[in-house]
Amino acid sequence: MLHTLAAAAAAPTLMEVFWSEVLGTAILILLGAGVVAGVVLPKTKSNASGWIVITFGWGLAVFAGVYAAYRSGAHLNPAVTVGLWASGAAEYAKGVPVTFVSTMVYFAGEFLGAFLGAVGAFLAYKKHFDEEAPAADKLGVFATGPAIRSYGWNLVTEILGTFVLVYIILRFGNTPAQVGPLAVAMLIVGIGLSLGGPTGYAINPARDLGPRIAHAVLPIRGKGASDWAYSWVPVVGPIIGALLAGLLAQVF
Known part of the structure; x- marks a missing residue:
């Protein structure tokens, strides 16, 4: 996402890539899950402030996460990593070649960061998680779920x-206006407003699976089940979408 800033520094080591993705993704999820917690959990100052607040909160969360992870190119999302690979890119960031090992490093950093960010959101809202609230609302802080459960159509979304x-992130790299982080943030808001209604728009396997695991292991009062029956949709769907975007980027 932030290849221009990454290019200004020396090529990072794979260890630096890993910790960059951990930090950036953790900040993304801390702020993203945090805005959901503020809206859906009881007795918060932002309770019931609505979908617009959630979508803009996620956009700003991405904005912060991108800057935090500039050293690694700020993927923050296995789908972005997969999309770059499928597009035929030679590097994931300046000086970081596309290899099996580097791909696994990105994935590991993204999933660990997502888990840690979710734990942070839980700690920030601990007293509100202790209040009586529907189990689905508590799960919704961590993971996405469909408004109408239909696995095939949820997958399409x-x-x-x-x-x-x-696809748009890949196109950003070929435009003269170097507004990367802000442009990506507004793209996230736009996708949330336009396509987020049916599933809550995970569009990021790490964003959903890492926090879902955190929900499963954290001592959350009255949390209920983690809805593993649905958990494959926000992993498989984004991977397919990323592959299609990367392949199309090779054509156009």
Whole structure:
């Protein structure tokens, strides 16, 4: 996402890539899950402030996460990593070649960061999680879920949303206006407003799976189940969408 800033520094080591993605993704999820917690949990100052607040909160969360992870190119999302690979890119960031090992390093950093960010959001809202609230609302702070459960159509929604995200990010790299972080933030807001209604727009396997695991292991009062039956949709859908975006980017 932030290849121009990464290019200004010396090539990072894979260890630096890993910790950059951990930090950036953790900040992304801390702020993103945090805005959801503020809206849906009881007795917060932002309770019931609505979907517009959530979408803009996620956009600003991405904005912060991108700057935090500039050294690694700020993927923050396995779908972005997959999209770059599928597009035929030679590097994931300046001086970081596309290899199996570097791909696994990005994935590991993204998933660990997402888990840690979710734990941070839980700690920030601990007293509100202790209040009585529907189990689905508590899960919704961590993971996405469909408004109408239909696995096939939910998958289509995630494919489309992630396709838009990854394809436009790949196009950002070929434009003269160097507004990367702000442009990506507004893209996230736009996708959320337009395509987020059916599934809550995960568009990021790490964003959903890492926090879902955190929900499963954290001592959250009255949390209920972690809805593992749905958990494959926000992983498989974004990967398919990213592959399609990367392949199309090779054509156009």
